[in-house]
Amino acid sequence: MARLPEYLRALTSLAEAGISVCSSEELAAAVNVNSAKLRKDLSYLGSYGTRGVGYDVDYLRYQIAREIGLTQDWPVAIVGIGNLGHALANYSGFGSRGFRVAALLDAAPERCEESVAGIPVRSFDDLDAVLAETPIAIGVIATPAGAAQGVADRLVAAGITSILNFAPTTLAVPAGVSVRKVDLSVELQILAYHEQRRAGAEELRGAAIAAAGEEQSA
Amino acid sequence: MARLPEYLRALTSLAEAGISVCSSEELAAAVNVNSAKLRKDLSYLGSYGTRGVGYDVDYLRYQIAREIGLTQDWPVAIVGIGNLGHALANYSGFGSRGFRVAALLDAAPERCEESVAGIPVRSFDDLDAVLAETPIAIGVIATPAGAAQGVADRLVAAGITSILNFAPTTLAVPAGVSVRKVDLSVELQILAYHEQRRAGAEELRGAAIAAAGEEQSA
DNA sequence: CGCGTTTTGTTCTCACGTTCACAAACTCCT
DNA sequence: AGGAGTTTGTGAACGTGAGAACAAAACGCG
Ligand SMILES: NC(=O)c1ccc[n+]([C@@H]2O[C@H](COP(=O)([O-])OP(=O)(O)OC[C@H]3O[C@@H](n4cnc5c(N)ncnc54)[C@H](O)[C@@H]3O)[C@@H](O)[C@H]2O)c1
Ligand SMILES: NC(=O)c1ccc[n+]([C@@H]2O[C@H](COP(=O)([O-])OP(=O)(O)OC[C@H]3O[C@@H](n4cnc5c(N)ncnc54)[C@H](O)[C@@H]3O)[C@@H](O)[C@H]2O)c1
Numbered sequence: 001m002a003r004l005p006e007y008l009r010a011l012t013s014l015a016e017a018g019i020s021v022c023s024s025e026e027l028a029a030a031v032n033v034n035s036a037k038l039r040k041d042l043s044y045l046g047s048y049g050t051r052g053v054g055y056d057v058d059y060l061r062y063q064i065a066r067e068i069g070l071t072q073d074w075p076v077a078i079v080g081i082g083n084l085g086h087a088l089a090n091y092s093g094f095g096s097r098g099f100r101v102a103a104l105l106d107a108a109p110e111r112c113e114e115s116v117a118g119i120p121v122r123s124f125d126d127l128d129a130v131l132a133e134t135p136i137a138i139g140v141i142a143t144p145a146g147a148a149q150g151v152a153d154r155l156v157a158a159g160i161t162s163i164l165n166f167a168p169t170t171l172a173v174p175a176g177v178s179v180r181k182v183d184l185s186v187e188l189q190i191l192a193y194h195e196q197r198r199a200g201a202e203e204l205r206g207a208a209i210a211a212a213g214e215e216q217s218a
Numbered sequence: 219m220a221r222l223p224e225y226l227r228a229l230t231s232l233a234e235a236g237i238s239v240c241s242s243e244e245l246a247a248a249v250n251v252n253s254a255k256l257r258k259d260l261s262y263l264g265s266y267g268t269r270g271v272g273y274d275v276d277y278l279r280y281q282i283a284r285e286i287g288l289t290q291d292w293p294v295a296i297v298g299i300g301n302l303g304h305a306l307a308n309y310s311g312f313g314s315r316g317f318r319v320a321a322l323l324d325a326a327p328e329r330c331e332e333s334v335a336g337i338p339v340r341s342f343d344d345l346d347a348v349l350a351e352t353p354i355a356i357g358v359i360a361t362p363a364g365a366a367q368g369v370a371d372r373l374v375a376a377g378i379t380s381i382l383n384f385a386p387t388t389l390a391v392p393a394g395v396s397v398r399k400v401d402l403s404v405e406l407q408i409l410a411y412h413e414q415r416r417a418g419a420e421e422l423r424g425a426a427i428a429a430a431g432e433e434q435s436a
Numbered sequence: 437c438g439c440g441t442t443t444t445g446t447t448c449t450c451a452c453g454t455t456c457a458c459a460a461a462c463t464c465c466t
Numbered sequence: 467a468g469g470a471g472t473t474t475g476t477g478a479a480c481g482t483g484a485g486a487a488c489a490a491a492a493c494g495c496g
Contacts (some may be wrong), residue, residue, distance in 0.1 A: 005407040009386060023443065032388055036485060043445055051444040052492040068407050069414030076406070087305040088402075093386065097403045098410070137413050138406065161416065162409040164402075168227060168311065170249055178412045180405045184306075184382075185315045187398045188294070188356065189223040189286050191380040192316070194396045195355050196287030198379065241473065254455055254476095261475055269474040270462035 001041055004064050006031045011061045023054040065098075075102035075136045077160070079151050080143030081111050081121050084166055088142060089116040099138075103130045107147070124151070127158050138162045145169045152179075219259055222282050224249045229279045241272040283316075293320035293354045295378070297369050298361030299329050299339050302384055306360060307334040317356075321348045325365070342369070345376050356380045363387045370397075 010030040014022055024042075028035035042048060042060070045067050049055045065071055076094070078085055081104050088094075089104055104121045106112060112123050122130055130136075139160040141148050148167035155163060156177055165171055165181040173179055228248040232240055242260075246253035260266060260278070263285050267273045283289055294317050296303055306312075307322055322339045324330060330341050340348055348354075357378040359366050366385035373381060374395055383389055383399040391397055 002404070002408055004411070005401075005404040006388065008407075010388070025443085030388065032390075034485065036487090037483090039444065040446080040484090047445070049444055050492065051490070052442045052494095054443070067411070069410045070407065074406070074410050074413070083305040083308045087301040090301045091402070093403060094406075097407070099403070099406050138409055162413050164405055164409060170224065170228070172250075176416070178409055180409055182400055182402070182405060183223075184309070184400070185311060185317070186220070186223040186227075187382055187400060188292070188312075188317050189226075189288065189315070190220055191356055191382060191396055191398055192287045192292050193222070193285070195292070195380050198394070243473085252455065254457090255453085257474065258454085258476080265475070267474050268462065269460070270464090270472045272473065 001044070003031070003033065003038075003041055004068055007038070007041070008061060008064045008068070008070075011057055011064070015057050015061060020057050021054050022057055024049070027055070070098040072098070074099050074138055075134055076100065076138045076140060077103040077105060077130070077136045077155075078140045078142060079105045079124060079155070080141060080147070081106040081116060082142065085142040086116055088140065089119060102134050102136050105130065107143075124154075127154060131158050131160075136160065138164065140164045140166070141171075142166045219262070221249070221251065221256075221259055222286055225256070225259070226279065226282045226286070226288075229275055229282070233275050233279060238275050239272050240275055242267070245273070288316040290316070292317050292356055293352055294318065294356045294358060295321040295323060295348070295354045295373075296358045296360060297323045297342060297373070298359060298365070299324045299334060300360065303360040304334055306358065307337060320352050320354050323348065325361075342372075345372060349376050349378075354378065356382065358382045358384070359389075360384045 007027065010027055011022075013030070014027075024035045024039045028038040031038070039049075042055070045063055048060050048063050076099050078088055078101060081089065085104070085106070089101055094101055101117070101119060104116055104119050105124045105127060106121050107124045109123070112121050114121055137160065139155040139162070141151050141155075141163060143151050145167040148165060148169045149171055152163055152165070152171045152173060156173055161176065162178045163171065163173065163180075165179060166183075168183055168185060170181070171179050225245065228245055229240075231248070232245075242253045242257045246256040249256070257267075260273070263281055266278050266281050294312070296306055296319060299307065299322050303322070303324070307319055312319055319335070319337060322334055322337050323342045323345060324339050325342045327341070330339050332339055355378065357373045357380070359369050359373075359381060361369055363385040366383060366387045367389060370381055370383070370389045370391060374391055379394065380396045381389065381391065381398075383397060384401075386401055386403060388399070389397050
């Protein structure tokens, strides 16, 4: 389920606030979901609550982390060290959640001379060599859209089985490879859509009020 | 619907490739969805196809853009010009899709002296003044998680009605305000989950094969 | 020890989104 | 003009996920 990471983060917040036990209602409120849905999600992992009391925050945190697979460290490779790639490489939120930037790759030779956040940028042609040094299962694509499919193909060929794609393209990958995409402009367009509908509704209200006014005056 | 932007992008690709007419099957293949679903989505906007022929790429493109609200320009304000904020401000993909970075805001005074991509960084305290100069409906939050809720509250108070949140927190906003969130670590955790399940399945297969071997040898 | 209170785990129902399947409509060819 | 072939638009079945409601279990207290 895609909600488990949200629960996990909310639980971490609670733990940091010194709270050791919480009810499904409280946790559900923190993630903006229905409490019944939350309980159903958690019961899917097993019975980790005590009736009449609630859930032990630390225990539940561990159980969710185990379910997701965060008890181990996941090395990640970032491909395309441009604007976005730099920001990702510098991002400290990775490490604190069980992910480790294990390699930075770029096709441009001049990029390969620098280091970002203490990690050297290597040539994308050395992909196989890099993966031979450290086994990496997750690849992040931060290249221009035109290069994304080619990069994905090579990552898959090199044995990567999970891809996080920031380029605005839908990637085609063989079965058995997971792809998630993060698309800024799609999100903005969805916001624009709602924004426009709000504006349209306002106009309609305005027109209705105007019409009512006319009616009254007639 | 959240799929319209995907269709739009696929159509733009087709148009750039010089294709002027396409069938629902082709377009559906380009976005990895069922063709019936695509047709139903499109029929929701109206009957913009010709039976036996397909859809006119440019015409459909315009209709979807109109439905989403991309016939107008959407000014966007970015709050928090750190690692991520810089990358966003430098991102050219905004403008080409109907969005314009209209303002950059940050709380740190030293940030406010620089310009990013030709746009001056202003103090977050000047929010109201900035919005008075240009009306902005969409705000992007790229501040640390701890500051996100406070920033969101002030954005809403200043009249922003759509928020794109990059900080790993769930924001509480009044009804009538849209929030979308982009969370890197959630995406990575979902990938890790699938990755782990794959590893688990392999182990199970291995165990089954071992068990079968034992059985045979017994 | 029993009763009331609280909160989980689960069952049931319902609504939504997805998919199949087919009729209507359009083009092209004869 | 008519028929063959294609492709849209949509009605109906299907499956999945969400929410409400309730029974089972734990705790506290008299
Ligand atoms: N910058 C942002 O804020 C932002 C936001 C959303 C989406 N994106 C998307 O992320 C991607 C990267 O954006 P960016 O602003 O960092 O672009 P960029 O041009 O700054 O960086 C792209 C990098 O990829 C490298 N590259 C190009 N082809 C490559 C290949 N075949 N193999 C390996 N590396 C290759 C380039 O050398 C460059 O360093 C784009 O697809 C963009 O649409 C960026
Ligand atoms: N860098 C990444 O690649 C990345 C990826 C995913 C998510 N994020 C998230 O995006 C957010 C920003 O990340 P970052 O790496 O750019 O952090 P950063 O520390 O580099 O930048 C944060 C910026 O926000 C400003 N700021 C702090 N409090 C503020 C306030 N109250 N009002 C206005 N501005 C304020 C700071 O001055 C700073 O410039 C974080 O929440 C992070 O978790 C970052």
